[in-house]
Amino acid sequence: MKNPLDSLWGTVISGLILTAVLFVIVKNFLGA
Amino acid sequence: MEILFGRWLHIMAGVMWIGILYYFNFVQVAALKAAAEDGTGAGITKHVAPRALLFFRWAALVTWLSGAALLGANFIGAFTLQPGLAGIGIGAWLGTIMLFNVWVLIWPNQQKILGMKPASDEEKAKARRVAFLASRTNTMLSIPMLFFMSYGLTHQHVLAVLG
Numbered sequence: 001m002k003n004p005l006d007s008l009w010g011t012v013i014s015g016l017i018l019t020a021v022l023f024v025i026v027k028n029f030l031g032a
Numbered sequence: 033m034e035i036l037f038g039r040w041l042h043i044m045a046g047v048m049w050i051g052i053l054y055y056f057n058f059v060q061v062a063a064l065k066a067a068a069e070d071g072t073g074a075g076i077t078k079h080v081a082p083r084a085l086l087f088f089r090w091a092a093l094v095t096w097l098s099g100a101a102l103l104g105a106n107f108i109g110a111f112t113l114q115p116g117l118a119g120i121g122i123g124a125w126l127g128t129i130m131l132f133n134v135w136v137l138i139w140p141n142q143q144k145i146l147g148m149k150p151a152s153d154e155e156k157a158k159a160r161r162v163a164f165l166a167s168r169t170n171t172m173l174s175i176p177m178l179f180f181m182s183y184g185l186t187h188q189h190v191l192a193v194l195g
Binding site: 008026 | 057058113115116118119122165168171173174175180183
């Protein structure tokens with residue numbers, strides 16, 4: 001599998017997905 | 033008043049840090065690739081990259097230190113993701129990982145790539161890959177980092193408005 005960080009779009013999309021995942025964790029499990 | 037000036041400094045240094053990070057990733061990587069084809073890359077590696085790296089790495093440190101000062105008494109609570117501080121805590125952790133990448137992975141490897149430190153061609157090739165991936169990782173992490181910085185600033189206000 002190609003490393004998503006090798007492309008700019010892959011990097012930006014990975015960042016957006018990570019934002020969504022962390023937001024769900026913060027909102028639902030960390031009480032903030 | 034101290035918080036206002038601390039936040040101002042944090043944002044200014046952060047703009048410089050992340051602005052230069054985005055310059056590296058969105059502009060310089062592609063420019064060096066194109067320049068390699070007509071042999072004009074030396075202008076960038078000799079005159080632009082060292083100056084950009086100078087402001088980049090020190091702005092990163094000032095951003096982190098001013099951020100830590102802003103957290104103040106909440107520093108431990110944020111980094112241990114206590115309720116009410118978890119959002120800004122995530123932002124602080126992402127910023128800390130990014131600072132580590134700048135000083136431990138990007139800067140020492142860029143010194144080899146740009147000829148500021150002696151390195152064989154093989155070491156330079158390895159340094160180029162490590163610095164590139166660390167820089168791309170920071171670009172990726174900057175997206176949630178900026179989100180959680182905004183979240184830390186606004187969520188109390190939003191909760192108050194929404195009840």
